[in-house]
Amino acid sequence: MSTAQGRLRSDTGWQRLNPRLLLVNLSVLAAPAATCAATFLLTGGDPGLQVLIALGSFLLTGLVVATLSVLRLLTTRYRLTGDDRLEVRTGLLLRGRRSVPVDRIRSIDLTANPLHRLFGLTSLVIGTGGATGAGSLSLDGLSTADAAYVRTELVERRRRAANGPHRAGHPDDGPLAALDWAWLRYAPLTVWGVGGVFAAVGTAYRTLHEMKVDPLQLGPVKDLFAYVEARFGSLPLWFGILLAVLAVVAIGVVGSTATFIEGWGGYRLERAEGGLLRVRRGLLITRSVSLEESRLRGVELAEPMLLRLAGGARLNAVASGLGDAEENRSRSRLTPPVPLAEAHRVAVEVLPGRVPPLTRALVPHPRAALPRRVRRALAVVVLTALLLIVPGLWLSSALVHAGWITGLVLLPFALAHAYDAWRSLGHAVDSRYLISRSGTFVRRTVALQRDGIIGWSVSRSPAQRRAGLLTLAATTAAGTGSYRVRDVGVSTGLALAEEAVPELLAPFLERVPVESRTGAR
16 A cells, blocks of 8 residues: 555645656756757748747747646645535635535546656546536646555545445446457548548648648658659649549548557556446556446447448447546447447346337438438538639639539439438337437437436427428437437427327427317307
Protein backbone atom coordinates (compact mmCIF):
# COMPACT_ATOMS: atom_id res chain seq x y z
CA MET A 1 0.00 0.00 0.00
CA SER A 2 1.42 3.38 -0.99
CA THR A 3 1.79 6.28 1.44
CA ALA A 4 -0.93 8.22 -0.37
CA GLN A 5 -3.33 5.29 -0.03
CA GLY A 6 -2.59 5.03 3.68
CA ARG A 7 -3.33 8.71 4.19
CA LEU A 8 -6.55 8.37 2.19
CA ARG A 9 -7.71 5.52 4.39
CA SER A 10 -7.12 7.53 7.54
CA ASP A 11 -8.67 10.68 6.04
CA THR A 12 -5.83 12.88 7.28
CA GLY A 13 -4.50 15.84 5.35
CA TRP A 14 -4.62 17.00 1.79
CA GLN A 15 -2.93 15.00 -0.95
CA ARG A 16 -0.80 16.43 -3.77
CA LEU A 17 -0.60 15.40 -7.40
CA ASN A 18 2.36 13.23 -8.33
CA PRO A 19 5.63 15.21 -8.69
CA ARG A 20 6.39 13.42 -11.96
CA LEU A 21 3.70 15.60 -13.51
CA LEU A 22 6.32 18.38 -13.57
CA LEU A 23 8.18 16.54 -16.35
CA VAL A 24 4.95 16.18 -18.34
CA ASN A 25 4.17 19.89 -17.95
CA LEU A 26 7.63 20.98 -19.13
CA SER A 27 7.29 18.76 -22.21
CA VAL A 28 4.82 21.33 -23.56
CA LEU A 29 7.88 23.28 -24.71
CA ALA A 30 8.88 20.45 -27.04
CA ALA A 31 6.28 21.45 -29.67
CA PRO A 32 7.49 25.08 -30.05
CA ALA A 33 11.09 23.89 -30.16
CA ALA A 34 10.32 21.32 -32.86
CA THR A 35 8.35 23.89 -34.86
CA CYS A 36 11.27 26.32 -34.77
CA ALA A 37 13.68 23.63 -35.91
CA ALA A 38 11.40 22.48 -38.74
CA THR A 39 10.80 26.07 -39.92
CA PHE A 40 14.51 26.83 -40.08
CA LEU A 41 15.08 23.57 -41.95
CA LEU A 42 12.35 24.20 -44.54
CA THR A 43 13.31 27.83 -45.14
CA GLY A 44 17.05 27.15 -45.44
CA GLY A 45 17.90 29.08 -42.28
CA ASP A 46 16.33 32.36 -43.46
CA PRO A 47 12.73 32.40 -42.22
CA GLY A 48 12.23 36.17 -42.32
CA LEU A 49 11.13 38.65 -39.68
CA GLN A 50 7.40 37.78 -39.83
CA VAL A 51 8.12 34.10 -39.29
CA LEU A 52 10.47 34.86 -36.40
CA ILE A 53 7.77 36.93 -34.73
CA ALA A 54 5.25 34.09 -35.17
CA LEU A 55 7.73 31.54 -33.80
CA GLY A 56 8.52 33.80 -30.86
CA SER A 57 4.81 34.11 -30.08
CA PHE A 58 4.44 30.34 -30.29
CA LEU A 59 7.38 29.81 -27.95
CA LEU A 60 6.04 32.41 -25.51
CA THR A 61 2.65 30.71 -25.53
CA GLY A 62 4.35 27.41 -24.71
CA LEU A 63 6.17 29.01 -21.79
CA VAL A 64 2.91 30.47 -20.44
CA VAL A 65 1.12 27.11 -20.72
CA ALA A 66 4.02 25.30 -19.03
CA THR A 67 4.10 27.86 -16.23
CA LEU A 68 0.36 27.57 -15.61
CA SER A 69 0.60 23.78 -15.61
CA VAL A 70 3.41 23.86 -13.06
CA LEU A 71 1.40 26.25 -10.86
CA ARG A 72 -1.58 23.89 -11.07
CA LEU A 73 0.66 21.03 -9.93
CA LEU A 74 1.97 23.05 -6.99
CA THR A 75 -1.42 24.36 -5.84
CA THR A 76 -3.80 21.42 -6.42
CA ARG A 77 -4.81 19.38 -3.37
CA TYR A 78 -7.46 16.69 -2.89
CA ARG A 79 -8.81 14.51 -0.13
CA LEU A 80 -11.57 12.07 0.77
CA THR A 81 -13.29 13.16 3.95
CA GLY A 82 -14.85 11.06 6.66
CA ASP A 83 -18.35 12.20 5.65
CA ASP A 84 -17.92 10.72 2.16
CA ARG A 85 -17.04 13.79 0.18
CA LEU A 86 -14.29 14.34 -2.37
CA GLU A 87 -12.76 17.79 -1.95
CA VAL A 88 -10.41 19.48 -4.41
CA ARG A 89 -8.60 22.76 -3.78
CA THR A 90 -6.87 24.72 -6.55
CA GLY A 91 -5.33 28.12 -7.25
CA LEU A 92 -2.71 30.42 -5.79
CA LEU A 93 -4.12 33.95 -6.13
CA LEU A 94 -7.63 32.98 -7.26
CA ARG A 95 -8.34 30.03 -5.03
CA GLY A 96 -11.13 27.56 -5.70
CA ARG A 97 -12.52 24.70 -3.70
CA ARG A 98 -15.00 22.06 -4.82
CA SER A 99 -16.69 19.49 -2.67
CA VAL A 100 -18.61 16.61 -4.25
CA PRO A 101 -20.64 14.08 -2.21
CA VAL A 102 -19.85 10.56 -3.38
CA ASP A 103 -23.54 9.83 -3.94
CA ARG A 104 -23.56 12.58 -6.62
CA ILE A 105 -20.78 10.92 -8.61
CA ARG A 106 -22.09 9.45 -11.85
CA SER A 107 -18.89 8.37 -13.61
CA ILE A 108 -15.22 7.81 -12.84
CA ASP A 109 -12.96 7.69 -15.89
CA LEU A 110 -9.22 7.16 -16.25
CA THR A 111 -7.23 8.54 -19.21
CA ALA A 112 -3.50 8.40 -19.89
CA ASN A 113 -1.76 9.84 -22.95
CA PRO A 114 1.68 8.55 -24.02
CA LEU A 115 3.55 11.08 -21.86
CA HIS A 116 1.46 10.20 -18.81
CA ARG A 117 2.09 6.51 -19.44
CA LEU A 118 5.83 7.13 -19.85
CA PHE A 119 5.97 8.58 -16.34
CA GLY A 120 3.39 6.20 -14.82
CA LEU A 121 0.64 8.81 -14.46
CA THR A 122 -3.12 8.86 -15.07
CA SER A 123 -5.83 11.52 -15.24
CA LEU A 124 -8.87 10.83 -13.08
CA VAL A 125 -12.08 12.50 -14.36
CA ILE A 126 -15.15 12.40 -12.12
CA GLY A 127 -18.54 13.24 -13.62
CA THR A 128 -21.53 14.40 -11.62
CA GLY A 129 -24.00 14.35 -14.50
CA GLY A 130 -23.98 18.09 -15.16
CA ALA A 131 -24.83 19.39 -18.62
CA THR A 132 -21.77 21.65 -18.77
CA GLY A 133 -18.10 21.43 -17.99
CA ALA A 134 -18.93 22.34 -14.36
CA GLY A 135 -20.39 18.86 -14.05
CA SER A 136 -16.96 17.20 -14.04
CA LEU A 137 -13.95 17.30 -11.78
CA SER A 138 -10.46 16.34 -12.95
CA LEU A 139 -7.30 15.26 -11.13
CA ASP A 140 -4.62 15.33 -13.81
CA GLY A 141 -1.43 13.70 -12.58
CA LEU A 142 -2.11 10.86 -10.15
CA SER A 143 0.10 7.81 -10.20
CA THR A 144 -1.54 4.81 -11.85
CA ALA A 145 -1.80 2.94 -8.55
CA ASP A 146 -3.24 5.91 -6.64
CA ALA A 147 -5.79 6.66 -9.38
CA ALA A 148 -7.00 3.05 -9.34
CA TYR A 149 -7.23 3.14 -5.55
CA VAL A 150 -9.16 6.43 -5.49
CA ARG A 151 -11.61 5.07 -8.06
CA THR A 152 -12.14 1.87 -6.07
CA GLU A 153 -12.60 3.85 -2.86
CA LEU A 154 -15.13 6.21 -4.47
CA VAL A 155 -17.13 3.32 -5.92
CA GLU A 156 -17.23 1.54 -2.57
CA ARG A 157 -18.24 4.69 -0.67
CA ARG A 158 -20.91 5.48 -3.22
CA ARG A 159 -22.31 1.98 -2.83
CA ARG A 160 -22.41 2.35 0.95
CA ALA A 161 -24.03 5.79 0.67
CA ALA A 162 -26.77 4.29 -1.49
CA ASN A 163 -27.24 1.43 1.02
CA GLY A 164 -27.06 -0.95 -1.90
CA PRO A 165 -25.80 -4.53 -1.92
CA HIS A 166 -22.25 -5.14 -2.98
CA ARG A 167 -22.21 -5.89 -6.71
CA ALA A 168 -18.81 -7.15 -7.67
CA GLY A 169 -17.67 -7.79 -11.18
CA HIS A 170 -17.56 -11.32 -12.59
CA PRO A 171 -13.97 -11.80 -13.74
CA ASP A 172 -14.49 -15.54 -14.09
CA ASP A 173 -17.14 -14.95 -16.74
CA GLY A 174 -14.76 -12.90 -18.88
CA PRO A 175 -15.53 -9.59 -20.56
CA LEU A 176 -18.84 -8.87 -22.25
CA ALA A 177 -16.86 -8.02 -25.39
CA ALA A 178 -13.18 -7.89 -26.34
CA LEU A 179 -11.27 -6.73 -29.39
CA ASP A 180 -11.21 -9.04 -32.40
CA TRP A 181 -8.62 -7.85 -34.92
CA ALA A 182 -10.87 -9.19 -37.69
CA TRP A 183 -12.98 -6.07 -37.02
CA LEU A 184 -10.16 -4.03 -38.53
CA ARG A 185 -11.77 -4.61 -41.93
CA TYR A 186 -14.52 -2.17 -40.92
CA ALA A 187 -12.12 0.65 -40.08
CA PRO A 188 -11.90 2.21 -43.60
CA LEU A 189 -15.68 2.19 -44.07
CA THR A 190 -16.23 5.69 -42.70
CA VAL A 191 -15.99 9.18 -44.18
CA TRP A 192 -13.64 10.26 -41.39
CA GLY A 193 -10.58 8.84 -43.12
CA VAL A 194 -10.95 10.89 -46.29
CA GLY A 195 -12.30 13.87 -44.36
CA GLY A 196 -9.30 13.70 -42.05
CA VAL A 197 -6.95 14.11 -45.02
CA PHE A 198 -8.61 17.38 -46.06
CA ALA A 199 -8.80 18.54 -42.42
CA ALA A 200 -5.07 17.89 -41.89
CA VAL A 201 -4.08 19.62 -45.14
CA GLY A 202 -6.33 22.60 -44.38
CA THR A 203 -4.96 22.97 -40.84
CA ALA A 204 -1.35 22.83 -42.04
CA TYR A 205 -2.03 25.35 -44.82
CA ARG A 206 -3.80 27.76 -42.46
CA THR A 207 -0.99 27.54 -39.89
CA LEU A 208 1.70 28.26 -42.49
CA HIS A 209 -0.41 31.04 -43.99
CA GLU A 210 -0.68 32.74 -40.59
CA MET A 211 3.13 32.58 -40.41
CA LYS A 212 3.31 34.30 -43.84
CA VAL A 213 4.77 31.15 -45.39
CA ASP A 214 3.47 30.04 -48.80
CA PRO A 215 3.36 26.22 -48.66
CA LEU A 216 3.58 26.00 -52.45
CA GLN A 217 6.94 27.76 -52.36
CA LEU A 218 8.57 25.41 -49.88
CA GLY A 219 11.40 23.33 -51.31
CA PRO A 220 9.97 19.84 -50.62
CA VAL A 221 6.55 20.86 -51.99
CA LYS A 222 8.08 22.36 -55.16
CA ASP A 223 10.14 19.19 -55.66
CA LEU A 224 7.01 17.06 -55.30
CA PHE A 225 5.10 19.12 -57.90
CA ALA A 226 8.06 18.99 -60.27
CA TYR A 227 8.22 15.19 -59.94
CA VAL A 228 4.47 14.80 -60.55
CA GLU A 229 4.58 17.09 -63.58
CA ALA A 230 7.56 15.24 -65.07
CA ARG A 231 5.97 11.84 -64.44
CA PHE A 232 2.32 12.51 -65.23
CA GLY A 233 2.30 15.82 -67.11
CA SER A 234 1.48 14.20 -70.45
CA LEU A 235 -1.54 12.31 -69.10
CA PRO A 236 -5.13 13.48 -69.73
CA LEU A 237 -6.70 15.77 -67.15
CA TRP A 238 -9.41 13.27 -66.22
CA PHE A 239 -6.77 10.64 -65.50
CA GLY A 240 -4.84 13.05 -63.29
CA ILE A 241 -8.01 13.83 -61.32
CA LEU A 242 -8.70 10.10 -60.95
CA LEU A 243 -5.16 9.51 -59.63
CA ALA A 244 -5.56 12.39 -57.15
CA VAL A 245 -8.88 10.98 -55.89
CA LEU A 246 -7.39 7.49 -55.51
CA ALA A 247 -4.41 8.94 -53.63
CA VAL A 248 -6.69 10.81 -51.21
CA VAL A 249 -8.80 7.68 -50.66
CA ALA A 250 -5.69 5.57 -50.06
CA ILE A 251 -4.34 8.05 -47.51
CA GLY A 252 -7.78 8.20 -45.88
CA VAL A 253 -7.94 4.40 -45.61
CA VAL A 254 -4.53 4.30 -43.98
CA GLY A 255 -5.50 7.14 -41.64
CA SER A 256 -8.81 5.60 -40.58
CA THR A 257 -7.16 2.22 -40.04
CA ALA A 258 -4.47 3.81 -37.88
CA THR A 259 -7.16 5.71 -35.95
CA PHE A 260 -9.04 2.46 -35.29
CA ILE A 261 -5.87 0.74 -34.04
CA GLU A 262 -4.97 3.62 -31.75
CA GLY A 263 -8.48 4.27 -30.47
CA TRP A 264 -9.66 0.68 -29.97
CA GLY A 265 -6.48 -1.27 -29.27
CA GLY A 266 -6.90 -3.30 -26.07
CA TYR A 267 -10.71 -2.85 -26.13
CA ARG A 268 -12.69 -4.59 -23.39
CA LEU A 269 -16.27 -4.13 -22.23
CA GLU A 270 -16.86 -5.61 -18.81
CA ARG A 271 -18.96 -5.42 -15.70
CA ALA A 272 -17.14 -3.90 -12.76
CA GLU A 273 -17.71 -3.53 -9.05
CA GLY A 274 -20.43 -1.19 -7.88
CA GLY A 275 -22.86 -1.93 -10.71
CA LEU A 276 -20.75 -0.32 -13.44
CA LEU A 277 -20.17 -1.06 -17.09
CA ARG A 278 -16.53 -0.30 -17.93
CA VAL A 279 -15.09 0.27 -21.39
CA ARG A 280 -11.30 0.08 -21.65
CA ARG A 281 -9.64 1.02 -24.94
CA GLY A 282 -6.73 2.84 -26.49
CA LEU A 283 -3.25 1.90 -27.69
CA LEU A 284 -1.30 5.14 -27.19
CA ILE A 285 -3.91 7.09 -25.22
CA THR A 286 -5.56 4.64 -22.83
CA ARG A 287 -9.11 5.32 -21.72
CA SER A 288 -11.27 3.69 -19.07
CA VAL A 289 -14.89 4.89 -19.11
CA SER A 290 -17.40 3.76 -16.48
CA LEU A 291 -21.20 3.85 -16.88
CA GLU A 292 -23.72 3.17 -14.13
CA GLU A 293 -25.97 0.30 -15.15
CA SER A 294 -28.78 1.82 -13.10
CA ARG A 295 -28.63 4.90 -15.35
CA LEU A 296 -28.70 2.95 -18.61
CA ARG A 297 -31.94 3.76 -20.44
CA GLY A 298 -31.35 1.87 -23.66
CA VAL A 299 -28.97 1.46 -26.57
CA GLU A 300 -28.50 2.95 -30.03
CA LEU A 301 -27.39 0.93 -33.05
CA ALA A 302 -25.64 3.19 -35.60
CA GLU A 303 -25.08 1.92 -39.16
CA PRO A 304 -23.22 4.34 -41.46
CA MET A 305 -23.99 3.52 -45.08
CA LEU A 306 -20.69 1.89 -46.09
CA LEU A 307 -20.52 0.03 -42.79
CA ARG A 308 -24.11 -1.15 -43.23
CA LEU A 309 -23.36 -2.46 -46.74
CA ALA A 310 -20.49 -4.48 -45.24
CA GLY A 311 -22.74 -5.89 -42.49
CA GLY A 312 -21.29 -3.83 -39.65
CA ALA A 313 -22.58 -1.43 -36.99
CA ARG A 314 -21.61 0.49 -33.84
CA LEU A 315 -23.37 0.27 -30.48
CA ASN A 316 -23.81 3.28 -28.18
CA ALA A 317 -25.31 3.52 -24.72
CA VAL A 318 -28.32 5.71 -24.01
CA ALA A 319 -27.56 6.71 -20.44
CA SER A 320 -27.91 9.69 -18.14
CA GLY A 321 -25.06 11.38 -16.34
CA LEU A 322 -22.60 11.36 -19.27
CA GLY A 323 -22.14 15.14 -19.40
CA ASP A 324 -22.75 17.54 -22.27
CA ALA A 325 -23.33 16.61 -25.92
CA GLU A 326 -19.64 16.24 -26.78
CA GLU A 327 -18.89 14.14 -23.69
CA ASN A 328 -21.97 12.02 -24.36
CA ARG A 329 -20.77 11.28 -27.91
CA SER A 330 -17.34 10.11 -26.79
CA ARG A 331 -18.31 8.36 -23.54
CA SER A 332 -21.40 6.50 -24.75
CA ARG A 333 -19.53 4.22 -27.18
CA LEU A 334 -19.88 0.59 -26.18
CA THR A 335 -18.23 -1.01 -29.23
CA PRO A 336 -16.06 -0.09 -32.20
CA PRO A 337 -17.38 -0.92 -35.68
CA VAL A 338 -18.28 -4.61 -35.34
CA PRO A 339 -20.36 -7.21 -37.23
CA LEU A 340 -24.09 -6.57 -36.86
CA ALA A 341 -24.63 -9.87 -35.04
CA GLU A 342 -21.95 -8.92 -32.50
CA ALA A 343 -23.60 -5.53 -31.90
CA HIS A 344 -26.93 -7.29 -31.26
CA ARG A 345 -25.24 -9.73 -28.87
CA VAL A 346 -23.58 -6.95 -26.87
CA ALA A 347 -26.89 -5.05 -26.72
CA VAL A 348 -28.55 -8.07 -25.13
CA GLU A 349 -25.68 -8.41 -22.64
CA VAL A 350 -25.85 -4.81 -21.39
CA LEU A 351 -29.62 -4.26 -21.35
CA PRO A 352 -31.51 -4.97 -18.12
CA GLY A 353 -33.29 -8.29 -18.30
CA ARG A 354 -31.13 -9.45 -21.23
CA VAL A 355 -33.88 -8.73 -23.77
CA PRO A 356 -33.21 -8.36 -27.54
CA PRO A 357 -35.35 -5.38 -28.64
CA LEU A 358 -33.07 -4.41 -31.56
CA THR A 359 -33.96 -7.57 -33.49
CA ARG A 360 -37.70 -7.05 -33.12
CA ALA A 361 -39.72 -6.68 -36.35
CA LEU A 362 -40.67 -3.03 -36.84
CA VAL A 363 -43.91 -1.50 -38.09
CA PRO A 364 -43.22 0.21 -41.48
CA HIS A 365 -44.27 3.82 -41.95
CA PRO A 366 -46.86 5.03 -44.49
CA ARG A 367 -45.94 5.39 -48.14
CA ALA A 368 -46.91 9.05 -47.78
CA ALA A 369 -43.48 9.54 -46.16
CA LEU A 370 -41.72 8.60 -49.42
CA PRO A 371 -42.58 11.71 -51.51
CA ARG A 372 -41.07 13.97 -48.83
CA ARG A 373 -37.74 12.22 -49.18
CA VAL A 374 -37.95 12.20 -52.97
CA ARG A 375 -38.48 15.99 -52.97
CA ARG A 376 -35.44 16.48 -50.75
CA ALA A 377 -33.33 14.27 -53.00
CA LEU A 378 -34.43 16.16 -56.13
CA ALA A 379 -33.64 19.47 -54.43
CA VAL A 380 -30.09 18.30 -53.70
CA VAL A 381 -29.62 17.20 -57.32
CA VAL A 382 -30.96 20.49 -58.71
CA LEU A 383 -28.86 22.64 -56.38
CA THR A 384 -25.72 20.66 -57.19
CA ALA A 385 -26.30 21.03 -60.91
CA LEU A 386 -27.04 24.76 -60.57
CA LEU A 387 -23.70 25.31 -58.85
CA LEU A 388 -22.11 24.47 -62.20
CA ILE A 389 -24.77 25.69 -64.62
CA VAL A 390 -25.20 29.23 -63.25
CA PRO A 391 -21.48 30.19 -63.39
CA GLY A 392 -21.29 28.49 -66.77
CA LEU A 393 -23.80 30.94 -68.25
CA TRP A 394 -21.14 33.68 -67.87
CA LEU A 395 -17.89 31.70 -67.99
CA SER A 396 -18.05 28.69 -70.28
CA SER A 397 -20.60 26.44 -71.89
CA ALA A 398 -18.50 23.49 -70.73
CA LEU A 399 -19.63 24.17 -67.16
CA VAL A 400 -23.26 24.17 -68.30
CA HIS A 401 -22.83 20.76 -69.92
CA ALA A 402 -20.97 19.52 -66.83
CA GLY A 403 -23.88 20.66 -64.66
CA TRP A 404 -26.44 18.76 -66.74
CA ILE A 405 -24.26 15.65 -66.76
CA THR A 406 -23.72 15.87 -63.00
CA GLY A 407 -27.46 16.15 -62.39
CA LEU A 408 -28.23 13.16 -64.61
CA VAL A 409 -25.56 11.06 -62.91
CA LEU A 410 -26.68 12.01 -59.40
CA LEU A 411 -30.42 11.54 -60.06
CA PRO A 412 -30.64 7.72 -59.78
CA PHE A 413 -28.39 7.70 -56.70
CA ALA A 414 -30.49 10.40 -55.03
CA LEU A 415 -33.73 8.55 -55.73
CA ALA A 416 -32.23 5.30 -54.41
CA HIS A 417 -31.23 7.10 -51.21
CA ALA A 418 -34.73 8.55 -50.85
CA TYR A 419 -36.26 5.10 -51.19
CA ASP A 420 -33.79 3.64 -48.69
CA ALA A 421 -34.54 6.44 -46.23
CA TRP A 422 -38.25 5.60 -46.43
CA ARG A 423 -37.66 1.85 -46.08
CA SER A 424 -35.49 2.51 -43.02
CA LEU A 425 -38.39 4.12 -41.12
CA GLY A 426 -39.96 1.88 -38.51
CA HIS A 427 -41.07 1.59 -34.90
CA ALA A 428 -42.28 -0.93 -32.33
CA VAL A 429 -43.26 -1.19 -28.67
CA ASP A 430 -42.63 -4.20 -26.48
CA SER A 431 -43.09 -4.80 -22.76
CA ARG A 432 -40.10 -2.61 -21.79
CA TYR A 433 -38.85 -0.63 -24.79
CA LEU A 434 -39.85 1.84 -27.46
CA ILE A 435 -37.89 1.05 -30.63
CA SER A 436 -37.52 3.54 -33.47
CA ARG A 437 -35.41 3.52 -36.63
CA SER A 438 -34.61 6.17 -39.26
CA GLY A 439 -31.82 7.51 -41.46
CA THR A 440 -30.00 6.41 -44.59
CA PHE A 441 -26.48 7.88 -44.56
CA VAL A 442 -26.38 6.79 -40.91
CA ARG A 443 -29.28 4.51 -40.03
CA ARG A 444 -29.97 4.61 -36.30
CA THR A 445 -32.08 2.14 -34.35
CA VAL A 446 -32.82 3.19 -30.76
CA ALA A 447 -34.25 0.99 -28.04
CA LEU A 448 -35.42 3.32 -25.24
CA GLN A 449 -36.85 2.10 -21.95
CA ARG A 450 -40.48 3.10 -21.68
CA ASP A 451 -40.12 4.06 -18.01
CA GLY A 452 -37.31 6.44 -19.02
CA ILE A 453 -39.66 8.55 -21.18
CA ILE A 454 -40.65 11.71 -19.34
CA GLY A 455 -42.53 13.56 -22.09
CA TRP A 456 -43.63 13.70 -25.70
CA SER A 457 -43.14 16.33 -28.38
CA VAL A 458 -45.36 16.27 -31.47
CA SER A 459 -44.36 18.29 -34.54
CA ARG A 460 -46.04 18.65 -37.94
CA SER A 461 -44.67 20.66 -40.84
CA PRO A 462 -47.06 21.96 -43.56
CA ALA A 463 -45.95 19.09 -45.82
CA GLN A 464 -46.61 16.58 -43.04
CA ARG A 465 -50.07 18.00 -42.42
CA ARG A 466 -50.93 17.62 -46.10
CA ALA A 467 -49.66 14.03 -46.05
CA GLY A 468 -51.37 13.13 -42.75
CA LEU A 469 -48.06 12.54 -40.94
CA LEU A 470 -46.38 13.69 -37.75
CA THR A 471 -43.04 13.29 -35.98
CA LEU A 472 -43.24 12.01 -32.41
CA ALA A 473 -40.26 12.74 -30.13
CA ALA A 474 -39.79 10.87 -26.85
CA THR A 475 -38.12 13.11 -24.27
CA THR A 476 -35.77 11.50 -21.78
CA ALA A 477 -33.08 12.54 -19.33
CA ALA A 478 -30.57 10.23 -21.03
CA GLY A 479 -28.48 10.32 -24.18
CA THR A 480 -29.28 13.17 -26.56
CA GLY A 481 -32.43 14.00 -24.57
CA SER A 482 -34.90 13.29 -27.39
CA TYR A 483 -35.48 10.35 -29.75
CA ARG A 484 -37.80 10.72 -32.71
CA VAL A 485 -40.27 8.48 -34.49
CA ARG A 486 -40.31 10.28 -37.84
CA ASP A 487 -43.14 10.59 -40.34
CA VAL A 488 -45.65 8.25 -38.77
CA GLY A 489 -49.40 8.42 -39.43
CA VAL A 490 -51.33 10.69 -37.06
CA SER A 491 -53.54 8.04 -35.51
CA THR A 492 -50.71 5.52 -35.39
CA GLY A 493 -48.35 8.01 -33.75
CA LEU A 494 -50.83 9.04 -31.06
CA ALA A 495 -51.69 5.40 -30.36
CA LEU A 496 -47.98 4.62 -30.15
CA ALA A 497 -47.44 7.35 -27.53
CA GLU A 498 -50.39 6.10 -25.50
CA GLU A 499 -49.21 2.49 -25.64
CA ALA A 500 -45.60 3.32 -24.73
CA VAL A 501 -46.46 5.57 -21.77
CA PRO A 502 -50.18 5.44 -20.93
CA GLU A 503 -51.89 8.69 -19.89
CA LEU A 504 -48.80 10.84 -20.52
CA LEU A 505 -49.94 12.43 -23.79
CA ALA A 506 -53.69 11.93 -23.48
CA PRO A 507 -54.40 15.00 -21.25
CA PHE A 508 -52.98 17.31 -23.92
CA LEU A 509 -55.02 15.95 -26.83
CA GLU A 510 -58.01 17.92 -28.03
CA ARG A 511 -61.15 15.83 -27.88
CA VAL A 512 -63.45 16.30 -30.89
CA PRO A 513 -67.14 16.26 -29.90
CA VAL A 514 -69.23 13.49 -31.40
CA GLU A 515 -71.63 16.05 -32.95
CA SER A 516 -68.81 17.68 -34.93
CA ARG A 517 -67.86 14.33 -36.42
CA THR A 518 -71.34 12.97 -37.22
CA GLY A 519 -73.24 16.20 -37.80
CA ALA A 520 -76.25 17.55 -35.87
CA ARG A 521 -79.44 15.54 -36.13
